[in-house]
Amino acid sequence: xxxxxxxxxxxxxxxxxxxxxxxxxxxxxxxxxxxxxxxxxxxxxxxxxxxxxxxxxxxxxxxxxxxxxxxxxxxxxxxxxxxxxxxxxxxxxxxxxxxxxxxxxxxxxxxxxxxxxxxxxxxxxxxxxxxxxxxxxxxxxxxxxxxxxxxxxxxxxxxxxxxxxxxxxxxxxxxxxxxxxxxxxxxxxxxxxxxxxxxxxxxxxxxxxxxxxxxxxxxxxxxxxxxxxxxxxxxxxxxxxxxxxxxxxxxxxxxxxxxxxxxxxxxxxxxxxxxxxxxxxxxxxxxxxxxxxxxxxxxxxxxxxxxxxxxx
Amino acid sequence: xxxxxxxxxxxxxxxxxxxxxxxxxxxxxxxxxxxxxxxxxxxxxxxxxxxxxxxxxxxxxxxxxxxxxxxxxxxxxxxxxxxxxxxxxxxxxxxxxxxxxxxxxxxxxxxxxxxxxxxxxxxxxxxxxxxxxxxxxxxxxxxxxxxxxxxxxxxxxxxxxxxxxxxxxxxxxxxxxxxxxxxxxxxxxxxxxxxxxxxxxxxxxxxxxxxxxxxxxxxxxxxxxxxxxxxxxxxxxxxxxxxxxxxxxxxxxxxxxxxxxxxx
Numbered sequence: 001x002x003x004x005x006x007x008x009x010x011x012x013x014x015x016x017x018x019x020x021x022x023x024x025x026x027x028x029x030x031x032x033x034x035x036x037x038x039x040x041x042x043x044x045x046x047x048x049x050x051x052x053x054x055x056x057x058x059x060x061x062x063x064x065x066x067x068x069x070x071x072x073x074x075x076x077x078x079x080x081x082x083x084x085x086x087x088x089x090x091x092x093x094x095x096x097x098x099x100x101x102x103x104x105x106x107x108x109x110x111x112x113x114x115x116x117x118x119x120x121x122x123x124x125x126x127x128x129x130x131x132x133x134x135x136x137x138x139x140x141x142x143x144x145x146x147x148x149x150x151x152x153x154x155x156x157x158x159x160x161x162x163x164x165x166x167x168x169x170x171x172x173x174x175x176x177x178x179x180x181x182x183x184x185x186x187x188x189x190x191x192x193x194x195x196x197x198x199x200x201x202x203x204x205x206x207x208x209x210x211x212x213x214x215x216x217x218x219x220x221x222x223x224x225x226x227x228x229x230x231x232x233x234x235x236x237x238x239x240x241x242x243x244x245x246x247x248x249x250x251x252x253x254x255x256x257x258x259x260x261x262x263x264x265x266x267x268x269x270x271x272x273x274x275x276x277x278x279x280x281x282x283x284x285x286x287x288x289x290x291x292x293x294x295x296x297x298x299x300x301x302x303x304x305x306x307x308x309x310x311x312x
Numbered sequence: 313x314x315x316x317x318x319x320x321x322x323x324x325x326x327x328x329x330x331x332x333x334x335x336x337x338x339x340x341x342x343x344x345x346x347x348x349x350x351x352x353x354x355x356x357x358x359x360x361x362x363x364x365x366x367x368x369x370x371x372x373x374x375x376x377x378x379x380x381x382x383x384x385x386x387x388x389x390x391x392x393x394x395x396x397x398x399x400x401x402x403x404x405x406x407x408x409x410x411x412x413x414x415x416x417x418x419x420x421x422x423x424x425x426x427x428x429x430x431x432x433x434x435x436x437x438x439x440x441x442x443x444x445x446x447x448x449x450x451x452x453x454x455x456x457x458x459x460x461x462x463x464x465x466x467x468x469x470x471x472x473x474x475x476x477x478x479x480x481x482x483x484x485x486x487x488x489x490x491x492x493x494x495x496x497x498x499x500x501x502x503x504x505x506x507x508x509x510x511x512x513x514x515x516x517x518x519x520x521x522x523x524x525x526x527x528x529x530x531x532x533x534x535x536x537x538x539x540x541x542x543x544x545x546x547x548x549x550x551x552x553x554x555x556x557x558x559x560x561x562x563x564x565x566x567x568x569x570x571x572x573x574x575x576x
Binding site (some may be wrong): 010021034036037038041043044047048049051052053054055056058059062065074101113114116117119120121130131132134135136137138139140141142143144145146147148149150151152153154156168182190193194235242247248250251252254258267268271272281284287291292295296299 | 324327334335336342355395398401404408411414420423424426431432438451454455458512516518519522532533541562569
């Protein structure tokens, strides 16, 4: 075999390979198929990598920086000062407690309000069901800042809510509701309510009503049916709803800023002011990292205890 | 029927009415105060007027802020929907290495409080000395919208009957034709739902925007800034108009689907 022939064969092989690579998509060619998912993922995942993951790393790195003596405002250098964490956490322990406390109470209230409502929509609404679902989402169509400011008006000292509470002696004649911790909790509960109602509804809707009838046939009363059949079957929705409420509630600072006072400050308020007003990036970063880490820990414990792995 | 039995039987309905009142009283306030004849602060009732509805752009900065929000919303929605839909197809239709990591990267932004998302992105932009403005807002909005689009579209793809695509292939459609003629039309409602979700998230976002906007003014930012010195009633007019428009659109959509179902 001559050398020329060998080259010719090689060229032909290369030509065929090229044709295969550039040819129209053919499901029987495995090489192309293996590449497709990565091509589909590339732009979106790159976006998330650059603008979600990298920022988190930057935040982590900012959290151990310090401001060199005599440096300009806003200039920080990396000194790996991990005691930034100890300082910030001991300084803001009460603020963290408040954030998680308010978020916990608001989540519990939202669950108490949402479960019966979702139950009513799923089983008692008949042909009004879709309309009621639209009504659950509808408040979202109004800017949430304006709705929170509306709470400021509703809970104002001369408003009808406070007047009737005074008349019913629920609160004393000199008491206020606005600019207080209860007002903040009312606002947070309100803000994330649809996030609780919709997942619970979605899992209740999938419950086969015949299972509830069967429980009744087996002499379970309404309460036992709820406790042993309906509620356990709707648990995935309850877990999803409580998470969708608790996570944003713990990070929220709008309700505290608009409806609270100086003693209702939440972690979000501090992060916001440290970043945008005080220009103390390391402290803001420490608080953000701590907030996110504590939420992730709480959420993973909760998911494990609730026994549902499928959330996304 | 005794009143007690009536109460017992209707307890859940009464409860539902109360819960819906809780949901709608602030909406009602926003709507009612769009007719308030207020000069500066719109917190107390001064008298009825249609003036603010006749001149929705009458207050300074309201309409420019609204236009900025709409522009950002459209741009962020288009990008996030395209990127999210592609990821959804990859996750729903392909087996590949790195699946768990991908799922986690999609889930995490939804499990991160907004204040952390906003702060971390700002930390990055400050480090890179990027000047904040329209572009950085769009970047931020696309980032937090992608996950919601992925989840919505993925659910729709997972709900498809695989036999429809098999039938197309049996009838000698190639992969692209099957995708174009069968899969895509069936997934479109999911993509539309994802896009609507992305738009409403972007349009109403305040926290992340506030961190990354520089001096660009969006509608929520306008509301926030003016809440310190009194929100003009025009903001309520615009919010109410958006509400009525969205509500009617959804209602018409629901009715159309219901009719289609009845005909089918």
